[in-house]
Amino acid sequence: MSEALAAPMAGDVAALRADWRARKAALLAPLREAGGSSRGIRAVLRGLARETDAVLRQLWTAADMPASFALVAVGGYGRGELFPHSDVDVLLLLPDGVAVDGDAELTGRIERFIGQCWDIGLEIGSSVRTVAECVAQAAADVTVQTSLLEARAIAGDAALFDEFRQRFRGNLDPQAFFVAKTLEMRQRHNRYENTPYSLEPNCKESPGGLRDLQVILWVANAAGLGSSWEELARKGLATPLEVRQIRLNEALLSQIRARLHLLAGRREDRLVFDLQTAVAESFGYRSRSADNGRLIQRASEALMRRFYWAAKAVSQLNQVLLLNIEERLSGREVEPVPINERFAMRNGMIDVATDDLYQRHPEAILETFLLYQTTVGAQGLSARTLRALYNARQQMDASFRRDPANRATFRAILMQPQGITHAMRLMNQTSVLGRYLWVFRRIVGQMQHDLFHVYTVDQHILMVLRNVRRFFMPEHAHEYPFCSQLAGGWDKPWILYIAALFHDIAKGRGGDHSQLGGSEVRTFCRQHDIPAQDAQLVEFLVREHLTMSRVAQKEDLGDPDVIAGFARRVGDERHLTALYLLTVADIRGTSPKVWNAWKGKLLEDLYRATLRVLGGHAADPHADVEARKREALVQLGLHALPHDAHRRLWETLDVGYFMRHDANEIAWHTRHVSRHLAGLDGDGRAQGGGTLVRARLSPAGEGLQVMVYTPDQPDLFARICGYFDQAGFSILDARIHTTRDQRALDTFQVVSATLPEHNRELIHMVQSQLQETLERAGPLPTPGRGRVSRRVRSFPVAPRVSLAPDEKAQRWLLTVSASDRVGLLYSIARVLARHHINLQLAKVSTLGERVEDTFLIDGAELQQNKRQIQIETELLEALAG
Incomplete structure (x- = not known):
């Protein structure tokens, strides 16, 4: 027991808590300093576990727990390592036949012990079981089995713990455990899209994370093949080089995870955008800029690249060692089926004929992947092949890349009729693609x-x-x-x-x-x-x-x-x-x-x-327009409209309208507008008011298409954008047209993240609410300040505005780029309305959480340089929010 922890009286929880915090802070102090090597992280994590052991022993004694009980560390804590904010998982182990239920005194002691653990500041996770219950639950649940696999005695009856270990081990099926853990690992990888390269990876759970290393030791431990990397090397399951690489990358991932915990002030295993820069700077990385001030590399980029390379190495070594353990567990020597003098097929895996094949014949490296593509039944590469590739990385140098034979093989890989995706992914996973x-x-x-x-x-x-x-x-x-x-x-x-x-x-x-x-x-x-x-x-x-x-x-x-x-x-x-x-x-x-x-x-x-x-069909606007009109009339004939019902609307439309809309849209507009102009709604009932709004499921297959037909007004686009923002819709496209009789005929493509199951109700809601919004007089409402995502906060896009005449110098092309947020398009539309800018076309492009919108506009104020500058300035302010 630590001398500093032996001093306080057992009942003096406050003093014990203060001392425990001081001891923990001293242990973690190196992690709070910028820079430093990752190699000392294991000593820190083990030291934290030892100090936690000492506190628990003192609390166990103070709680006056029965001498026949045992206190056992399980889970990650059982490994003898503890991260700053990880749970302290313990098992209160009882002899068979002891029942806690109904024994108020014993229940009180247990509750007092667990309560004092929390009072001290330990994030305790506890279970109370007899030996028989442990064995039964382990047999029924592989998660419990894994937690108990690395159990470690802290206090209490050593004989009881030994009994538990013997009975637990006696009921453990190494082969079944291996299958369960590998299936579990695949499911976990699927949750993370089978890649360690997501932009916010989990340094514990993502592919290539610490959990992948733990899986190796778990299945090896269960099989009696060792519980440390050194033991695996002694058993021939890992080479000295592989152990060094594992140790190096494990230390880096552990260091990142520990610093994440400290910076977040809680358990946080994800390298979220909010923390990436802080973690990077804690390692001593700094952002680099050129002499002109342009950012060359963020501190976070340097850290993340280091993380990805470590995760990639862990993924490779995980695959090699698990295949080795699987072969050792099966105990069967499968006779290889020769493919050629260099390779054979073993258990569906391509296997090298000799361990030093790639050293003697470097050209065989790329041949491996060509065989993977072309050999019927090949499911992957054997552990021996993967290990040989890992050890042959230095062979893939400049002369290797210049070798005509290797270039011919790589070309053949690209030209195979199948297997290209799997081959390239496997080449990247084994670092061959980047080295070639x-x-x-x-x-x-x-x-x-x-x-x-x-x-x-x-x-x-x-x-x-x-x-x-x-x-x-x-x-x-x-x-x-x-x-x-x-x-x-x-x-x-x-x-x-x-x-x-x-x-x-x-x-x-x-x-x-x-x-x-x-x-x-x-x-x-x-x-x-x-x-x-x-x-x-x-x-x-x-x-x-x-x-x-x-x-x-x-x-x-x-x-x-x-x-x-x-x-x-x-x-x-x-x-x-x-x-x-x-x-x-x-x-x-x-x-x-x-x-x-x-x-x-x-x-x-x-x-x-x-x-x-x-194909030789030169653009002929007149012919295209006539063709679209004919097709639209055919579609209108299916709706029992009078043969000349279209004339009143079409006489107010110019060529631009017909060029921007296809026949289906023209027929849809005409059908509803002609009824509207005749004083009828879509169901033949009398129609009042000057505004018509119609919506339908988009012919594009996603979202709604919305038509607005109403007397034109300078702020119309802004009002429509304001409604869609308030109603939770995103505008993907807007085609704005003003008829010869000064009415707006606008078409919007909109989508919503929360489309209800009943589309008819949604369509009715949009039609009624948008019409009411447009007919309601009054000033435009002030746009709200939409929330931005964590990612946008971490990597903001500098707002940009570009205003230039189009090629014909008749209209202006306005392009804006900014981080996306709710209400952004409405803010832009208000600026345009304020300066009486006429909008003819809007293309709204949302790229993840960045928007790049393009507007075709005209207006008197655009002809004055001073006004242009004012408009651009106001747009930049609107984009900045």
Whole structure:
């Protein structure tokens, strides 16, 4: 027992608490200092456990617990390590036959003991069980079994604890335990999307976290193979190099977790944005800026990259050691089936013929993954192969990368008809991809602070590659039918695979990553003997991979000049189709929140319109308008309207309206507006008032499409935005049109995170509430200050406003970029209304938690420089909130 803890009287809880806090603070002091090595963290955690043991023994004695009982540390505390704010899990172990229920005196002692633990400041987690109950519950629940596996006696009857250990071990089935823990690990990995590279990883539970190391020791311990890394090495399950790497990465992860606890002041195992910078600075990292003040690297980026590399190493070693333990447990020597002189198949795993294969034949490294793709029945790599790859990293040097044989093998991997996604992911997991493609190594573990990517750059690239591959797989055709249809006619999928692999490979270097990536992929294609025509297409895709998304989401697709300009840029149908497929895969690979049906429709509309131009159908607005009118009239004929019901509305509409709306929308508008003008509502009843609002499920397949027909007024757009913000809708698109008789005919595409099950009720609510809002007179309400997310607070986007005339110098293009928040669009609309700006088109693009909105506008005040500056200034103030 610590001498400092022996001094206070057993009943003097206050003195004991003060002393305990002082001892704990002294132990944790090194963690509060900036910098320092991670190597001393184990001593800190073990010291904290020892001091906790001493406190518990003193409280156990003070509670006058029966001599036949035992106090046992379980769970993480049972390992003899304790993090600053982790639970202190203990088991009050009773002899069989002792019943606590009904014994008031014994119950009182136990409650007093546990209560004093809390009074001291221990975050206690306790259970009271007999030996038989422990054995029974362990047999029924693998979580209990795991907790008891590392049980450690603290106080009380040593003989009782020994009895418990013998009976617990005697009922433990190592094989069943291994299966249960590996299944549990897979489920846990699934919860974290099977990647350690999320932007807010859990340093304990995420793949590659501390829990993955604990699983190894748990299953080894249960199998009697050792309870420490050194024991695993002595049993031949781990090499000395692997043990050193495990120790190094375990220490770093433990150091991060301990500092997280201290900075949060509570148990916090997630590297949340709010704490990343503080943790990084506690390690001594500082943000770096260039001479011109441009931020080169945040302190948090340096820490996170170090974390990701550690997690990646843990993931690799976890796989190697678990496969070794599984083979040892099975005890069966499976006869290998030779694949060639270098490799064999063993239990569905590709196995190296000799442990030193890669040292003698480095070219076999890439051959491993080609075999993984092409060998029927191959499910993965054996433990021996994974270990050999881990030990062969130094072989993959500059000469390895220049070797023509390796370049030919890598090209063959890319050109295989199947297995590309699994092969590339496995190559990245084993560090082979980054060592062969040195430019890829530079973006492994690199964070992206653009508020819409939720993966590191390397994981995003592999996600895009996966998405492209799925376009070519019949079993995924239902996800994106049009993409699958186009992919079905594409002859060289590997062109798209290379483009996916390189499209973001120059992120983080400064400058335009698309252009830098184009240079990198040009070099790659030359080195790997890619035919010139195919190489030109790959380079085009990398350089232009953002173009189609920008045009679709920010420009007026109803303008023939926009389509013609984009057609000139892509050049032909082959380039257009490839760019479309890569663009869809790229947007889908950023975040589940970024892709939506409306973006899909915009991209498909742009593709089809451009294809018509490339096919020789020169843009003819008059012919397009007449075709849309004819199709709209056919649809109107299905609704029993008088044959000339459309005339009154159509005579007030110009070519711009018909170019911006398809036939289905024109027919929908006409059907309701013609009834409105005739004095009837949609059900044939008498209609009063000057405002018409109609809503329907969006033809795009997501959200609602809302039409507003009302006398025009300067602040109309602002009032509509105000309603949608208040009602919890996000506006994805707005097409604003003013008729010749000065009425607004506006169409909105809106979505809501809380769409009710009954869409009819939602539609009725929007129609009635929005109409009431527009008919109510009065000044515009003051916008509320919407809350911003933790991520936005941690990585704010500097608000930007750009105001420039369009190519015809007839209207102005307003582009704004800012962190998203509730009420943002309404704040922008109020500024435009205040300056009598007419809005003709609004494209609202929400990229995760960043918005990039584009508005086509005109107005007298835009012709004066002084007024322009004032408008831009007010918009920046509105964006800043």
